[in-house]
Amino acid sequence: MRLECRYLNKIFWEGEKETRVISDISFEAREGEFLCILGPSGCGKSTLLRMIAGLLTPSSGEVIYDGERNSGPLNSMVFQEYGVFPWMNVIDNVAFGLEMRGVPRDERYHQSIAYLKKVGLSKYAYRNPHELSVGMRQRIALARAFVNHPSILLMDEPFGSLDAQTRLILQDELLKIWKEQQKTVVFVTHDIDEAILLGDRVLVMTSVPGRIKEVMTIGIPRPRSLQMESSKEFIELRMKIWNCIRSEVEKAMSHDHDES
Ligand SMILES: Nc1ncnc2c1ncn2[C@@H]1O[C@H](COP(=O)(O)OP(=O)(O)OP(=O)(O)O)[C@@H](O)[C@H]1O
Numbered sequence: 001m002r003l004e005c006r007y008l009n010k011i012f013w014e015g016e017k018e019t020r021v022i023s024d025i026s027f028e029a030r031e032g033e034f035l036c037i038l039g040p041s042g043c044g045k046s047t048l049l050r051m052i053a054g055l056l057t058p059s060s061g062e063v064i065y066d067g068e069r070n071s072g073p074l075n076s077m078v079f080q081e082y083g084v085f086p087w088m089n090v091i092d093n094v095a096f097g098l099e100m101r102g103v104p105r106d107e108r109y110h111q112s113i114a115y116l117k118k119v120g121l122s123k124y125a126y127r128n129p130h131e132l133s134v135g136m137r138q139r140i141a142l143a144r145a146f147v148n149h150p151s152i153l154l155m156d157e158p159f160g161s162l163d164a165q166t167r168l169i170l171q172d173e174l175l176k177i178w179k180e181q182q183k184t185v186v187f188v189t190h191d192i193d194e195a196i197l198l199g200d201r202v203l204v205m206t207s208v209p210g211r212i213k214e215v216m217t218i219g220i221p222r223p224r225s226l227q228m229e230s231s232k233e234f235i236e237l238r239m240k241i242w243n244c245i246r247s248e249v250e251k252a253m254s255h256d257h258d259e260s
C-alpha cells in the first residue's frame, strides 16, 4: 500500500492557547517501503503517526492511501507502550484481529501459532501476558500486527522500552517478517542506529512544531547485520543524521530552559 501525506498540520488547543505540533508535513511511503521517521523527543512523531492511522484528525491536510482519501482508521498500529490486553492469554491476544473479522477459532489459532513461532513464543501461547517479560510482550504485539496481514504497518517506537540485546533480536525478527510479507512499514523512532539498520529511507523531523528537515536514503544492502554498524558507510550516515538532528535537540533543550 502506498501512503501519501499532504500538508499535514496539527494544532492542539488548551483553553485559549494554541500549540502547533505538526507543521506542513508532506511525504510519501512507497509500496513495500520501510520508512523510518526519526526525531527528537516531543517533536510530534506520535501525533503524526496517529493522524496517519486515522486515530486523530489533522487540523488541515490529507492522508491518502493508494490514491484514496479518508479510508478510515487502520487496524495496524503497534504502539510505543506495549498494547497487549492483560485479561487475554497470549494466543487470544495474537488472534484478536482475526476474531474481530470472524475467522473461525481453529483457523485463527492455527495462524496465530505460526506467528508466535516466528517470534519464538509458541511455548507461551496459553500463558497470561503478565507472566512474560516486556520484550516478550512486544513480541506478542509484533505477532498480533503481522498475523492480520495489514497492507501497511504503523509502528510507534515499538522497541523503545527494551534492553539493547532484546531490541537487536526483535529488530532482526521484524526485518525477517517484513521481508517475507513485503508490507509498507512506517516506523517511528528516536534512535539513529535503529533507523539506519531498519529503513530504506529516513525522514528526519525538526523539534516541535515538527516539520521534515531532511530525507535520507539508506543505501546499505540487505540483509543488514550488527557488524555493519562498524562499516564506513554506517558511521558516515550516523554522523550525517546526527549532525542533522543535533541542532534540533539543542533547540528543543534551549526552549525548555526558556520556559523554566
Ligand atoms: N492531546 C494533546 N493535547 C495537547 N497537546 C498534545 C496532545 N498530544 C500531544 N501533545 C503535545 O504535542 C507534542 C508532541 O507530542 P508527541 O507525543 O507527538 O511527540 P513525540 O515525538 O511522539 O514524543 P516522544 O519521542 O517523547 O514519544 C508534545 O509537546 C505534547 O505535549
Ligand SMILES: [Mg+2]
Pocket (backbone or CB within 6 Å): 045, 046, 047, 080, 156
Ligand atoms: Mg511518541
